[in-house]
Amino acid sequence: xxxxxxxxxxxxxxxxxxxxxxxxxxxxxxxxxxxxxxxxxxxxxxxxxxxxxxxxxxxxxxxxxxxxxxxxxxxxxxxxxxxxxxxxxxxxxxxxxxxxxxxxxxxxxxxxxxxxxxxxxxxxxxxxxxxxxxxxxxxxxxxxxxxxxxxxxxxxxxxxxxxxxxxxxxxxxxxxxxxxxxxxxxxxxxxxxxxxxxxxxxxxxxxxxxxxxxxxxxxxxxxxxxxxxxxxxxxxxxxxxxxxxxxxxxxx
Amino acid sequence: xxxxxxxxxxxxxxxxxxxxxxxxxxxxxxxxxxxxxxxxxxxxxxxxxxxxxxxxxxxxxxxxxxxxxxxxxxxxxxxxxxxxxxxxxxxxxxxxxxxxxxxxxxxxxxxxxxxxxxxxxxxxxxxxxxxxxxxxxxxxxxxxxxxxxxxxxxxxxxxxxxxxxxxxxxxxxxxxxxxxxxxxxxxxxxxxxxxxxxxxxxxxxxxxxxxxxxxxxxxxxxxxxxxxxxxxxxxxxxxxxxxxxxxxxxxx
Numbered sequence: 390x391x392x393x394x395x396x397x398x399x400x401x402x403x404x405x406x407x408x409x410x411x412x413x414x415x416x417x418x419x420x421x422x423x424x425x426x427x428x429x430x431x432x433x434x435x436x437x438x439x440x441x442x443x444x445x446x447x448x449x450x451x452x453x454x455x456x457x458x459x460x461x462x463x464x465x466x467x468x469x470x471x472x473x474x475x476x477x478x479x480x481x482x483x484x485x486x487x488x489x490x491x492x493x494x495x496x497x498x499x500x501x502x503x504x505x506x507x508x509x510x511x512x513x514x515x516x517x518x519x520x521x522x523x524x525x526x527x528x529x530x531x532x533x534x535x536x537x538x539x540x541x542x543x544x545x546x547x548x549x550x551x552x553x554x555x556x557x558x559x560x561x562x563x564x565x566x567x568x569x570x571x572x573x574x575x576x577x578x579x580x581x582x583x584x585x586x587x588x589x590x591x592x593x594x595x596x597x598x599x600x601x602x603x604x605x606x607x608x609x610x611x612x613x614x615x616x617x618x619x620x621x622x623x624x625x626x627x628x629x630x631x632x633x634x635x636x637x638x639x640x641x
Numbered sequence: 642x643x644x645x646x647x648x649x650x651x652x653x654x655x656x657x658x659x660x661x662x663x664x665x666x667x668x669x670x671x672x673x674x675x676x677x678x679x680x681x682x683x684x685x686x687x688x689x690x691x692x693x694x695x696x697x698x699x700x701x702x703x704x705x706x707x708x709x710x711x712x713x714x715x716x717x718x719x720x721x722x723x724x725x726x727x728x729x730x731x732x733x734x735x736x737x738x739x740x741x742x743x744x745x746x747x748x749x750x751x752x753x754x755x756x757x758x759x760x761x762x763x764x765x766x767x768x769x770x771x772x773x774x775x776x777x778x779x780x781x782x783x784x785x786x787x788x789x790x791x792x793x794x795x796x797x798x799x800x801x802x803x804x805x806x807x808x809x810x811x812x813x814x815x816x817x818x819x820x821x822x823x824x825x826x827x828x829x830x831x832x833x834x835x836x837x838x839x840x841x842x843x844x845x846x847x848x849x850x851x852x853x854x855x856x857x858x859x860x861x862x863x864x865x866x867x868x869x870x871x872x873x874x875x876x877x878x879x880x881x882x883x884x885x886x887x888x889x890x891x892x893x
């Protein structure tokens with residue numbers, strides 16, 4: 390099988406390819422699948438993966454691999470997300486109690502929105518559970534749109550120049566419409582999702598800013614018939630502004 | 642300056658040393674401090690750290706380094722902790738509402754207890770906030786003792802053979818006393834901390850088992866005068882047992 394393995398690619402680039410091969414849909418991978426996903430030769434994957442197991446970056450189960458527990462431990466210590474998660478905990482709890490809906494803290498990842506902390510409403514009965522975890526494209530959903538509107542301009546330009554895939558028939562897949570939507574998000578100070586990510590679900594998100602740039606969002610998610618923007622937007626926006634002040638205070 | 646850098650140590654071993662150098666007390670490190678902590682030559686640290694920045698394992702701020710955001714993203718996807726965190730969320734919320742105290746999900750890390758998810762009681766007013774985050778030794782506190790009593794025998798033997806440092810004057814620092822305490826934890830089905838980790842604070846922890854071995858704990862933490870074992874132990878133990886059943890059901 391041919392691979393596109395570049396001549397002389399550094400070991401750490403290969404490590405990164407292997408780490409990127411795992412996702413929530415494919416948490417455990419065999420050698421052939423890893424070779425296919427990384428476009429590296431099987432012998433290369435075997436050699437690098439063996440070293441990665443030795444230092445804890447991967448776990449091995451028989452002939453299959455998964456991301457190592459060490460990565461969870463290191464991930465908990467990443468300063469950029471850690472400080473905000475600690476400060477945000479109380480705001481998430483308050484929002485969940487006030488709105489009685491599921492509340493999440495979302496971060497801008499390298500290629501997608503990451504959902505970091507979730508408080509589940511008792512009323513939700515777990516229905517929104519699997520809908521909000523994992524990674525979702527920036528252009529789908531309230532968190533992503535808030536991160537695009539208030540976040541790093543480079544991410545926004547990259548997303549607007551890319552192919553905007555559809556998750557539902559309400560997903561905004563046209564760059565011009567997305568640009569107009571993001572202008573509106575900036576004017577209003579919050580983003581609304583009306584079944585753009587998951588059919589039957591909506592959300593309202595407010596940005597958390599650091600030096601004027603969104604570093605996260607507070608987002609309330611729930612069944613679309615319960616997402617009343619007039620009720621939710623003021624509390625979410627107020628919580629986002631308060632968390633912004635708290636975070637900037639700690640960061641200075 | 643002399644280092645103990647072994648001849649021909651692999652690149653990934655050096656990467657691991659550099660990752661391990663960062664902790665919550667030292668989230669941002671310069672080249673000299675990294676060299677001191679890793680016992681690698683400054684030129685080696687500079688070369689390896691530069692590669693690590695390129696693939697996202699480290700972030701650079703001017704001349705200083707911190708763990709990269711990529712690690713947070715990868716950490717969220719580690720299957721072993723991810724599945725349990727998702728299932729545990731509702732139990733944590735329920736326990737926080739029932740006990741009105743801070744509730745945490747703790748995992749056995751490589752060398753220490755890791756606190757993964759926290760629900761803060763409104764009553765706590767954030768006082769327990771910084772006390773429970775980060776990593777703590779296995780022999781201190783309710784979560785650690787529950788993980789030792791019900792967890793992997795290899796970890797227990799390693800801890801009992803090591804020097805048991807004191808955090809407070811109530812910390813169990815004698816191996817024979819710790820052995821007796823762990824027997825009692827196994828008999829009762831839960832562990833109690835009475836100011837053994839932090840003066841003024843106590844906790845009750847119940848194990849979450851997978852194939853009979855503790856993979857996590859549910860722990861209620863609060864000011865020592867509010868930690869009434871007769872009230873808390875039954876609810877924490879019941880939640881641990883229910884979460885164990887749920888987790889085993891999903892895992893099979």
